[in-house]
Amino acid sequence: MTTLLQSLLIALRALRVNKMRALLTMLGIIIGIAAVIAMVAIGAGASKMISDQISSIGSNLLLVLPGSITSGGMRSGSGAIITLTYDDAKAIKAECPSVGQAAPTVRGSGPVVYGNQNWTTVINGVTPEMLLVREWPIESGRNLLQSDVDGAAKNCLIGQTVAENLFGSADPIGKIIRIRKIPFTVIGLLAHKGQTPQGQDQDDVIYVPISTAQRKLLGSQFPNSVGAIMIQAKSAEVLSKAEEEVTELLKQRHRVGPTREIDFTVRNLTEILAVSEQSSKVMSMLLGAVASISLVVGGIGIMNIMLVSVTERTREIGIRVAIGAKRRDIMLQFLTEAVLLTTLGGIVGILVGIAGAALVANLVGWPTLVSINTVAIAFAFSAGVGVFFGFYPARKAAALNPIDALRYE
């Protein structure tokens, strides 16, 4: 251990002597590490945002829509042929063993008025199951009840954005608002949910009982039809099984056969969302990879300067060997110097990278995320670059013939 400490002291002295050169050499590593840290932070921030949004939609979700997908990928016939019913939803819940919840919904939009405040928002007709499927807690008040649905009660739940626009900071519970001129009592305030990965504000919404929506608000000519059924599978493992069961059941119920086309579409929401999460991960890896190229360039700079240093100090090496330095002592000395250069550069680079990520977060408003892991890996990597690119010069120094080294002037 004495010699490791000694090599460290020698290396520190060598760096002190050539401060400017050491700094310029380190700059390559500093930039490389800083770029990796910042890029990974931006990438990780983006994918965390997306995965947060995905989990805000709910987990293990299937979405059943009326109409079928044509070969072009477009849904045809929706709106015109109203094929999904509230009874379909009940049957799915009752008969598909892998399904946890099934929540039918109808959807419209319209103006909402409270006092002199006025706001246009999305109006969803739902059953109490919707909040279970969406894993959406209530901040204050209560959920809709089955009795609200059965009696087509004029009660509603409102999202945070709606609450802000109608009530400001006042408590909305128990207040009467007019949706499409019909008075409704606010019975619950939904918790904050944020944006979907597609950028929609999920808090800009009002939930009313599905029956009320069908009969009084949206005025559909097919009173029993629903716009979509959201289904939550019992677990991630049975998600695709649930998909099959639902498809099978609906085929039976809709008498799909040789003479009748499939008139519904089952989509695996979780899968679709996972793809966007995946692509953001690939993106952040790509950013990291591009940034690490600059690290390699920095490493080559280290190698270059170490080779110069070995040549400059040939005489010194000769003297050291003559008084008893072993090859591994010389090797260790130059390796230590290279690793010291890169780890110092690494530490500065990490700090610069963190600062850069914070700056991006502040100025551009992108979310960034610096994890302890990234920092540790970056540090280990900078040391690794020192070992890798310092090895050849160090070996060259250790292999010098002492006689040639002593003759050198």
Place this chain on the structure above:
Amino acid sequence: MREVVRLEEVRKVYLMGEERVEALKGVSFSVGEGEFVAIMGASGSGKSTCMNTLGCLDTPTSGRYLLEGTEVGTLSHNELAEIRNRRLGFVFQGFNLLPRTTARENVELPLVYGRVPAAQRRERALQALARVGLSGREGHYSNQLSGGQQQRVAIARALVNEPAIILADEPTGNLDTRTTVEIMALFQELNRQGITIIMVTHEPDVAAFTTRHIVFRDGAIVSDLANPAPVRAVPKTEAA
């Protein structure tokens, strides 16, 4: 008298492309404990090659070299490094010291490679510096010392591990006459204390301070004579 060094028919051939340079053509001699030997000869006669062999920096093409009875030719790199570290002390013509390093640190260097603990290193380095008359200069950097002082530091470094021999290749080559006498006085003093010294020199005046003259010509020894009445080196003033 105990034998410290023994060369038997040592040859050294350098191959430079097609050309063979025979730097040593069968050199044999031995040096006993406490001798003070001057190796002389014209430029290119093989003096440095012989010293490098004695110093275990180079291995002979053929022949045997025994250092205190140990056959050196069969040893590994690491064993040779240990011999250089423990049993030999080197003084070169110039550029002996590491730049930007203090006198004490230079003297400590063999102890560092000998894995001696730091506290002991410091004490032994200070003792060695006192022995060469440089007490009080231990904190000076190499470039803050005169040529003569630098050679003294180099000698202190050669001494610090209590070696069997000190090998010096033209140690006074870069020095003026007065400083040369000072250094030779130091060598004589150390030799009186029982240290074996082998040094290369061009100058008969310098050789006159030693007890034995070995003369090389074209890679072979042409004369090997004792100097029964060495001149006593008396420095004009105290160490400058």
